[in-house]
Structure formats: C-alpha cells, structure tokens
Amino acid sequence: MRDKKEKTLSYVSTILLIGSFCAAGLLVLGLGLSFFQTQPQADITASPGFSLSKSIGSLLRGEPTAVINLGILVMMLTPFLRVVVAAFSFLLEKDLTYASVAFGVMLILLFTMLPTLF
Secondary structure (H helix, E strand, O other): OHHHHHHHHHHHHHHHHHHHHHHHHHHHHHHHHHHHOOOOOOOOOOOOOOOHHHHHHHHHOOOHHHHHHHHHHHHHHHHHHHHHHHHHHHHHOOOHHHHHHHHHHHHHHHHHHHHHHO
C-alpha cells in the first residue's frame, strides 16, 4: 500500500516537473522569438483571448504570441494532468471518497479550460 502511494507521488511530481519545464521553455522561446522578429505582427487586438483551434496556423508559422499562448496552455494543463493521475490512483486504491472529489475537481478544471481550447 505504501509503495503504491510513493509511486503515485513520484508520477505526480514528475508530471508537475515536466509540465513546468515545458511551459517555461515555451514562454522563453516565445519571448526570444519576439525579440528577433523583424516583421510587425498582425493586429492581435482584433480578436482578444486565445483559442487553440484558431492559433494552430500561427503556431506553425512560429509567431511569438502563439508560442507564448501555447506555453500558458501547457501551464494550465499541468495541474489538470496532476488531478487526473491522483483521481485514477485513488480509484486503484479503492478510495471512492477521494476519487469522487478528484473527479469533481477534474470536471471543474475541464469546464474552465474548454473555452480556451475551442
């Protein structure tokens, strides 16, 4: 039982570490790209907010704002993945009370992120 909890904590800490480093790397990359950008960007005030489905083209072109927005999205997804791992580990331990709470938190996080994704 204790070995399972330590393994779960190891997975959770690895997810948080990788997610934080990836988000920080994307933010630094986007900032670096903005310093070396020679052409002015399109008017970004015309459509406020971020939508992943609308930003894929600008991300493929390597636009700095799209890279920074992707870094912010990765930063938002990191705690969500942590909750997903915790919820399933509670299910494997047959702790239904904590699993249901974790799934509730997961749904709240999912519904707050859905407008960002679409």
